[in-house]
Amino acid sequence: xADEKTASEKGVDNxxxxxGSQQAIYVRPKGLRxxxxxxxxxxxxxxxxxxxxxxxxxxxxxxxxxGQVDSKTSATSNSILYGTFAVAxxxxxxxxxxxxxxxxxLLGTSGYALYIxxxxxxxxxxTSGGFVIGAGAVLGxxxxxxxxxxxxxxxxxxxxxxxGQYISIFWGIFNLGSVVGAAVSLGLNFQSSANSVGNGTYxxxxxxxxxxxxxxxxxxxPHKIIRTDGTKVTTPRxxxxxxxxxxxxxxxxxxxxxxxxxxxxxxxxxxxxxQFNAYNGALFDIKARSLNNLVYWIAQIVGSILMGLILDxxxxxxxxxxxxxxxxxFAVVWAVHIxxxxxxxxxxxxxxxxxxxxxxxxIGDPGYAPRxxxxxxxxxxxxxxxxxxxxxxxxxxxxxxxxxxxxxLYKSIQSTGAxxxxxxxxxxxxxxDMFLSTWILLVVGLGLALPMLYLRVKDQxxxxxxxxxxxxxxxxxxxxxxxxx
Numbered sequence: 001x002a003d004e005k006t007a008s009e010k011g012v013d014n015x016x017x018x019x020g021s022q023q024a025i026y027v028r029p030k031g032l033r034x035x036x037x038x039x040x041x042x043x044x045x046x047x048x049x050x051x052x053x054x055x056x057x058x059x060x061x062x063x064x065x066x067g068q069v070d071s072k073t074s075a076t077s078n079s080i081l082y083g084t085f086a087v088a089x090x091x092x093x094x095x096x097x098x099x100x101x102x103x104x105x106l107l108g109t110s111g112y113a114l115y116i117x118x119x120x121x122x123x124x125x126x127t128s129g130g131f132v133i134g135a136g137a138v139l140g141x142x143x144x145x146x147x148x149x150x151x152x153x154x155x156x157x158x159x160x161x162x163x164g165q166y167i168s169i170f171w172g173i174f175n176l177g178s179v180v181g182a183a184v185s186l187g188l189n190f191q192s193s194a195n196s197v198g199n200g201t202y203x204x205x206x207x208x209x210x211x212x213x214x215x216x217x218x219x220x221x222p223h224k225i226i227r228t229d230g231t232k233v234t235t236p237r238x239x240x241x242x243x244x245x246x247x248x249x250x251x252x253x254x255x256x257x258x259x260x261x262x263x264x265x266x267x268x269x270x271x272x273x274x275q276f277n278a279y280n281g282a283l284f285d286i287k288a289r290s291l292n293n294l295v296y297w298i299a300q301i302v303g304s305i306l307m308g309l310i311l312d313x314x315x316x317x318x319x320x321x322x323x324x325x326x327x328x329x330f331a332v333v334w335a336v337h338i339x340x341x342x343x344x345x346x347x348x349x350x351x352x353x354x355x356x357x358x359x360x361x362x363i364g365d366p367g368y369a370p371r372x373x374x375x376x377x378x379x380x381x382x383x384x385x386x387x388x389x390x391x392x393x394x395x396x397x398x399x400x401x402x403x404x405x406x407x408x409l410y411k412s413i414q415s416t417g418a419x420x421x422x423x424x425x426x427x428x429x430x431x432x433d434m435f436l437s438t439w440i441l442l443v444v445g446l447g448l449a450l451p452m453l454y455l456r457v458k459d460q461x462x463x464x465x466x467x468x469x470x471x472x473x474x475x476x477x478x479x480x481x482x483x484x485x
Contacts, residue, residue, distance in 0.1 A: 052212020055177020
C-alpha cells in the first residue's frame with residue numbers, strides 16, 4: 001500500500017532532508033496516482049488556483065486603477081480590501097487548521113470572481129462604484145483564507161532542500177496567470193483609443209476566475225501526501241477554536257524572532273500602489289500600460305526562478321544561502337529605486353480639482369523604452385522579495401500548523417500595509433511621498449531581517465523548532481515548554 005511503512009515506529013533518518021529529527025519512512029505510490037499525489041504536482045495545482053484568481057486580479061490591478069480612468073474608486077476599494085484581508089488573515093491560520101486546506105482554498109477563491117464582476121458592472125453602470133467597494137471588502141476576507149491555505153501547503157509539502165524550488169514553482173505558475181491576463185488585456189485593448197479597458201477584458205477574466213474556483217475540489221487531501229524523501233506531511237488535528245487561537249499566540253510566543261520580519265511583511269505589498277497607480281497608471285496610455293503589465297508579470301516568473309536557484313544551492317549551507325539571497329535582494333532594491341527616483345522627480349500628482357497635465361507615454365514614444373525596462377525590474381524585485389520572505393518562514397519550521405499561523409501573520413501584516421498605502425493614494429498623497437515611503441520601508445524591512453537570519457536560520461530544522469501547541473488525550477492544551485520536558 002502507498003502508506004505502508006518501511007521503517008520502525010521509532011523512525012529513520014534517511015539523510016535526504018535537512019531536518020534534524022528521525023521520522024518514519026513511507027512508500028510513495030507509483031504510476032499515475034503517484035504523479036497526481038506528488039507534492040510537486042499538488043503545489044503546482046495550488047499555483048493554478050492562484051493563476052486563475054489572484055493572478056488575474058494582479059493583472060487587472062497592474063493596469064492601474066483596475067483598468068479604469070478614475071483611480072479613486074479603485075484605490076478606495078483596494079484600501080478596504082486589504083483592511084478586511086488583514087483582519088481575516090490574522091485568524092486564517094486557525095480557520096485553515098480547523099477546516100482543512102482544500103475547503104479553505106475553495107472558500108478563498110469565491111471572492112475573486114465577485115470582484116472582477118464588480119468592475120464589469122462599473123463599466124456598464126458607471127455609478128456602481130459602491131458595488132466595487134463592497135466586493136473589495138468581501139474579497140479581502142476570501143483572500144485571507146486563500147493565501148493562508150496556499151502558504152501552509154507550499155511550505156510544508158517539500159523537504160527542507162526543496163523549499164526554494166517549490167516556492168519558485170508556485171510563484172512562476174501563479175504569475176503566469178498575471179502574464180496571461182496581461183496578454184489578454186493587451187490584445188483586447190491594443191487598438192483602443194480610450195484610456196480604460198473594455199467589457200471583453202472583464203468578461204474574459206471573469207470566466208477564467210470561475211474555472212479557478214473548481215480546482216481545490218480536485219486536489220489530494222494533505223494527510224495523503226508523502227514527501228519525496230518518504231516522510232509524511234503532518235496534518236492538523238482540527239482541535240477546538242480555542243486551541244487554534246491559542247496556537248497563534250504560542251507560535252509568536254515560542255518563536256518571537258518572527259516579529260523581526262514584520263517590517264519586511266509590512267513592506268511586501270506597499271510598493272504595488274506606487275508602481276501600479278503612480279507610475280504605470282499615471283505615465284502611460286492604455287496600450288502602454290497593458291504592455292508594461294505583461295512585461296512586469298513575465299519578470300516576476302524570471303525573478304522567482306533566479307531567487308529559488310540562489311536559495312536552493314545544495315552545495316552551500318542554508319545559512320550561507322540565506323545571507324547570499326539577502327545581499328542580492330538588498331543590492332537590487334537600491335539600484336532599482338535610485339533609477340526610479342530620477343523619473344519620479346520629473347512629474348507630480350495633479351492637485352485636487354485641476355486638470356491632469358502629465359504627458360502620457362505610448363508604445364514607441366521617445367523615452368518609453370527605458371521606462372518599461374524599469375517596470376520590468378519592479379517585477380523582478382517583487383518576486384525576489386516574496387520568495388525570500390516565504391523561504392525564511394519555511395526555514396523556521398516544517399509543521400503546516402505553525403506555517404499556517406506564520407503565513408497568516410505574513411498576509412495580515414502585508415495587507416495592513418497595503419490598506420494603509422491604498423488609503424493614502426485615495427487621499428491623493430503626492431507621488432513623491434508615496435515613492436519615498438516605498439523605498440524607506442523596503443530598506444528598513446531588509447535591515448531588520450538581517451539579524452533575524454543570523455539568530456534564527458539554522459542549517460537544519462530540529463523537531464523542537466517545529467513544536468507549536470499540542471493537546472493531550474483529555475483535551476488539555478500543552479504548550480511547547482511542556483512538550484520539551
